[in-house]
Amino acid sequence: MANANTPMIECKNVSKVYPDGTVGLKDINLTINKGEFVVVVGLSGAGKSTLLRSINRLQDVSGGEILIDGKSITAAKGKELRLIRRDIGMIFQSFNLVKRSSVLRNVLVGRVAYYPTWKTTFNLFSKEDKQKAYEALQQVGLAEKVYNRADELSGGQQQRVAIARVLEQNPKIILADEPTASLDPETSKRIMNDLKMLNEKYGMTVIANLHSVELAKEFGQRVIGIRAGQVVYDGKMSETPESVFTNIYNGGNGKEAADD
Amino acid sequence: MEYKQLAPAPKSTAKRIKTWLIVIISLALLIWSFTDMDFGGIKPSAKQIVGSIFNGLLHPDWSYVYTGDGEDLLSALWETICIAFLGTFISAIISLPFAFWAARTKYKHWFTSRLGKIVLAIIRSFPEIVLALMFIKAVGPGAAAGVLALGVHSVGMLAKLFSESIENLDEGANEAVIASGGSKWHVMMFATMPNLMPSLISNTLYRFDVSLRSASVLGLVGAGGIGYPLMTALNYRMWSRVGIILLGIIILVMIVDWISGWIRSKLV
């Protein structure tokens, strides 16, 4: 991978305290460069999700600043915020498709921010975008399902539709929040390979929260370990000793963390 | 071997007092309800009338089913269906904004939704018949007043059901639209509405069942439908006419219940 060394995401002293007083993130300082494939590991509840959801501001931070490609998302409002989000795709653990809509319409959701509101209301997507959506589905091997309803698909297929949605969105960054947690090992691999493809072929910066240390080792170039809302490790995967993982998972059963 | 003696079942005194209090209050209310009820004033002819009604049900006035002059059973039933259909449609449209107002979501203050819920409770409690009479003053007696009364009154219940569906909605799809840069309107069009549609349709169909029953009652005050001929037949003691009208209502409601149940089961 060509590492251009241009920062894509910069977290500066980011902290998050929930209304009930729980500390979600504590003084996070991170720089993620363009084209990196980062895996974030840690116990559930350590703050992995909070970190990802803060980056595209699905939730607000309590302190600090996050810059996306040089622009502050924490200060952005309204249209400005939506335009920054347009450059950040997200893959969710529970796929988050609109279950009763067709696969095509779900993929087109990735495109909404490119259109004025009235056009999307009347479903006036351009022919090119529909064709692009179809091509995205071909990339993930679901071309024949284009007019099926999303809930007719298996879990793995639904997650691949979500990946096609991100492809259609064509963002600079992909946040993957436990993308494989509700899938079997084989399907998980396939999803991770798709993410790898997005990273290598389109140069998208990928940040993935992963439960499974095995997958993390196989796909991550850089590891960020999180415990109790703090970054406790940050380094290249190839230089990371096994002890780091044992430490992050508190000497416990991190290896086969299947479910929580 | 020596056995321990069985200890008495553990009991919480507070809980028992509470249970007994509820029982005593309920009984007191029940006994109070029997006071000053006039069960004595039954007409001596009651038994005979029951007989006549059953006789009427067994020997219905078939000639009333269809006469061709628009004053027959089929026309009245058809009018009843039309009142229920249009009334339900109107209330479904009005209910949508009310439902979003009254639904408790994390995007708005609890006070707003609480206020919406109170407004809906008031609409629900406003007697439908009075509403019908008010609309009769506005558009004259007839089916239109029935449609409008149903359209307004049903909002109280329908919007409540809608708002409950909104509260139970899966947030995930909404987040996906927000994450890809969508506006609030996009969230509504691409995630909320498609996810909501089945329960909206199902609730509306259910409401249509209820509205059909209401529509057959509104005629009692002159707001169109089958209620008026029934009232007349009862007043003039035309028991075989009463019989055929009751049969008509029973069959109509059963058919409509069955069809809407079938559609709702298909929706899942």
Next chain:
Amino acid sequence: MTNKSGQAPVVPGLPKKKFKLMNWVWAIILIGGLFVSTQETNTSLPVLFQNFSNFTEIFVEMAKPDWSYSGTVIPLVLQTIKMAILGTFFGSLAAFFYSLLIARNVVKNKVVTGVFRFIMNIIRTIPDLLLGAIFVAIVGTGTFAGVLALSVFTFGVVVKLFYEAIETIDNGPIEALTAVGANKWQIITDAVLPQVMTYFISYTLYAFEINVRASTVLGYIGAGGIGLYLQQTLDVFQYERTGTIIIIIVIVVVLIDYISSKAREALMK
């Protein structure tokens, strides 16, 4: 798909969406139904807006309630609530036993359950006010007709919900008791009822809420309660008195609804 540029497409084009006949059928039924029913009922918005002042006039007069009238209203509202309580009591009592009779996991004989279900379904179709009108014709005007109407109506509401609840219970305890040689009545009291009693109470409360609402208008057709005054004041255009009645009705109904639904929530916890 045609390709205008004439080149061979590198990737296949998006296929045409399949034509879904049923969607069109539903759309036509809906639009046709709207058209037909608007014609049939002579509903016209222009007429409504032209005469809307008549409507609002009544509303404005109702909004100036005559509080001195509440002395007459409150005793009748209490009478109305009594009717609702009695109707709920008799109706749900009958429904309790009837439901056991038509639940297929209690009574195995399909002919018995079938016949009794059919009767129940017929009773359920008749709206509350029509029942009121029929009972007024039978027993004459007064609260008794109202109580009868509400009882029959409650019966219809509770039976349907309760027998369905009985049919969804866990069959294990029934089998366990059958295995130790219990008779039908023991099975019902020891295996069935413990599982469904809270449901029954909850459905009864639910029926009570509906009955309070229904009982307020029963008097309009002579079946006792406050509804009679609703009719009288409307007939002589004393809207400020009608307003008093409605405000009191709304307060009572909303209050009872609130208490009852909270009680149901507590029960189901």
